[in-house]
Amino acid sequence: MVVALFASILAGTRWGDASLTPNLALDLEGGTQVILEPVPEAKGDVTAETINQAIAVIRQRVDASGVAEAEITSQGGDKIVVALPGNPSEETLDLVRTSAQMEFRPVLVMGAAAATPTDPAAAAAAAAQPTKEAPDGPSDVAYYVTPEVQAEFDALDCTLPENRTGGVPGDPDEAFVACDQEGLAKFILGPVEIPGADIKSATSGMGSTSTGASTGQWVVNLEFTGEGTPKFTEVTTRLASSAAPLNQFAVVLDALVISAPSVNEVIPNGQAQISGSFTRESAETLANQLNFGSLPISFEEQSVQQISATLGSEQLQKGLLAGVFGLLLVVVYSLFQYRALGMVTVASLLVAAVVTYGIITFLSWVQGYRLSLPGVAGLIVAIGITADSFIVYFERIRDELRDGRPLGAAIDKGWERARRTILASDAVNFTAAVVLYLLAVGGVRGFAFTLGLTTLVDLLVVFLFTHPVMVLLGRTRFFAEGHPASGLDPRRLGVDTVRYAGRGRVAAPGQQTKGASPSDVREPVAVGSGGMTIAERRAAARAAEAASVPPHDDPPTTVTDDPAAGRPEGSDR
Template sequence: MLLTILTILLPFGALLAGWQLDGKSSDNPDGASLAPGLALDLQGGTQVILKAVTSDGSEVTPEAMEEAIGVIRQRVDANGVTEAEIAAQGSQQIVVEIPGEVDDETVALISKAAQMKFRPVLTIGNPTPTVQPSADPSASGDADDEAAGDEAAEGESAEDGSTEGEEAPGGFTEEEIAEQEAAVEAATDASDLSQITPSVQAAFDELDCTDPQNLQGGGGDRPDLPLVTCDQTGIAKYVLGPVEVDGTDLSSASSGLVPNSNGTVSNVWGVTLDLNSDGARDFRETTERLFPLESPRNQFAIVLDALVVSAPSINDPITNGQAVISGSFTQSSAATLANQLSFGSLPLTFQVDGQNQISATLGSEQLQRGLIAGLIGLALVVVYSLFQYRTLGLLTVASLVVAAAMTYVTIALLSWGIGYRLSLPGVAGLIVAIGFTADSFIVYFERIRDELRDGRSLRLAVQRGWVRARRTIYAAKAVNLLSAVILYFMTVGGVRGFAFTLGLTTIIDVMVVIWFTHPVMELIAKVPFFRDGHKASGLSPDRLSSPPRYRGAGQFTGRTSAGTEDEVVPEPERELVSAQSARPAPRVTEDGRRMTIAERRAAERKAAAGSADAAQPAQNEEKH
């Protein structure tokens, strides 16, 4: 029971502690709040209209628009905003709708240009901050960093996913920038480790690529200086040299099966790059310099939105302007990287065409109606539970209250911890969960009633009923959870909000049944009011004894204990039914085991035969 109390109280304590120590305010909009965060349709927000334009006057393709939406979505999500809506409008406009108020910094972030650059790799490290920075600023990191670099060089010719990044944490002072400019000026080439100045090394040591804030993108890096940044997936961090090939020199990128050295097509997926004349010249000079270097300095990083998309190693100098990136690709991941490269090769920028406030009037009205529908459904569940289970139905009501409280606190904690926002479809998922939650309690109570009908005490009925009900509950909830997971990953938009709350309430439902309903039922079994089967308890023997018995072929025997109408019984069996009613056969064996159907029928026949033998002498006396 102590575990039950802790399970219920700990989330409340965590939320209250967060509210006191990190409360939400105008200075701390991401702090904890006692109320869950609301999505765009319930709270309203800000609409930002962006126009995609190219500096060279080239056409913005639909593929480039899709990739631009992906870049902006990653920036918004990594900035701690959820339930944002991002969609194309026409051939050049992108509409971004964000819940709540949006500051100028967020608008600037989502409207920054995202262009591709090719930089040489100077060093690679683990994604977490380094505890003891290296004393040698030109060192490539500790042993763990070298291991991470080897892994990135061997296992990642390229990685799939969205492409975003960030400058070194906190930026640099003017003195540090001057120091870096001097180091680059004195370096023999872009791969010279002397470019890792103390300020660059410190930024590299402090960078935490497991923090989503460092994966939000937005560019801002200077092409003529080293860059400290993360891999797009957050699995590694890099120090990169100055830009050597610009993305605008990339003519095209396509995915497909990579040909072998003899010209035949292999079964390995890869990405083929075609560069223009300027890009081919720069690429040849760079790859000829990188090829003989040690790992990881023989890698050429592809950077989009200031985040490393891929850092393939150079196996041979590329002199013809056609490069092939191969590795652990699938057809899908190769196509994704090709799209990112094609998008990054465009000189694409975003202009803010408009910024408007969105009202939540319609969403608030729908929310009110949804809450009314939920309250009606909850009231019907309560009425049914009290009618069907009498006082025992109060345990159903208490379990629903506990489940609702845990759900509320969990959503509030998620709003604080990961920026989750409750949308109108999410509210619909909570309403639907009322019936699913009550179903678990009904299954449990009916199993207990079955055990009582078999002649067991309430204490034993609770124990055996729980074992039988638990399997059914787990199976049903597994189906619900599987449906929610499939919906979440196979859909977009509001349906994902519905799936999330449905899956969350399913997990909480199982927790409540295990850690609240069942332990309380064990305590109830010791209370005389329920143990002795009071008529108002819902466990009265008058309501549970002698139920209709199924005899097969759609036929039942006798009359129910509650005095309902006789069941339809074939004429030849009425005499047998009468005998059985007078002397009901047991439904459990002498050792307490539940009878099988064959054993029960044999017992019924024996009971009927005994009743007939007892009635025969009385009939003979009447004849005399």
């Protein structure tokens, strides 16, 4: 797995744009800062809600373009500051600068999202048609769907994420080719008929019939302004008498079709209801998008400048130094506590570090992931999480050895018991990381991401490296015979020839206690008696004292449950 991972990265460096080091976030590398000032149609149009909605749209654009760890904030309540790590492309900067305008366009052609081959004969026939001087209306397919527009529609593949970044509105008086924001369909749209500024409000809720009864379905209620109502009446009058898809109008936001409902009847009062397979979340999202379209603002770019790292390489070096120091402490403790067995911990930590580095570098290449200083902190915390799994496993093995099992059986039984503990512990850590990632913002999400990632790596290493290595080591004489330097020396573990059997009882080596099966008998290891619990030491002392009493000539006594049989008899039984 490690070879395949790094082979992919090396192949990417040769034939792609991959790098052997992970990309760094804004706080460690610096980047480009763009300051935008909204330009409203009226002075009172810019509010805190307007700014927040604009920030949400810009963040959606940036995330869709593959740029991670970008910082988008408001400044002074009337400006937007966008900080992009590294050297963003001009296309990414255009996504930030472009205004998010909402518009209503009629649907002329609707098709599958994937690209389709162009029919040369059909294209030639369309090109041979005489050009009309003027359209018969916004839904005139013959006028607006030219051979060039048809070719653009055929070539567009909306299943590709890069074709759904939006941000580039088309000419309001010409046909426009656009993708559905989910990548499920693509459209040829007519000219703009209603701008987003004509929307008065949009709300989501449960639909109702004409009598007021609830339909049990989520809908979006749309209301137009006094200026927009007659426009919408005219549009619905034309579309209601047309066949599909000419009876649909597309709601376009940020150059993407967010909804394309069909018109069933003329709506003269400017109050429409959009229904369909909505959930509560999707209906609320569409309502918010429609409300954003009713607050049209464009952006004036005030400045574009390079910014230095807010923390810089010095803090990164200190963070890495802290990680190395913590790793050394774990290594020293492991070697002191587990002798040669501690080398398994060292090897497992090295494997975990290599796998983690490879995954982060791979994600930087294919997903645009960037490592921030909080992410480095998550990697440092992972050292303790990973070492904890090894300690749990080793202590389980040593417990089984103390109980008299040979090393091979101790490894099998110890792994069976430790595996459940490790899974439970890592499940808790991973759940905490997921919750933190979903609820947090900013750099805290970077910490949560690396914490969750390293938790999964911990499971991978323990199951596919540490345990198999222990099975192999258990077959060597050095570990199987309990060499003093192995970390499994029976004398240091407190294994004794007298074994505690529970409830104040002890058993001699190989002796089967009452209620135990023959498989429970374990081979003893003749060593000292250190490391016992208080109950074990007391039981062993009583057994030793009983064994040291000299024999006497009194006849043997047989004790039964019959009180009458309580007198000693002179039999030799």
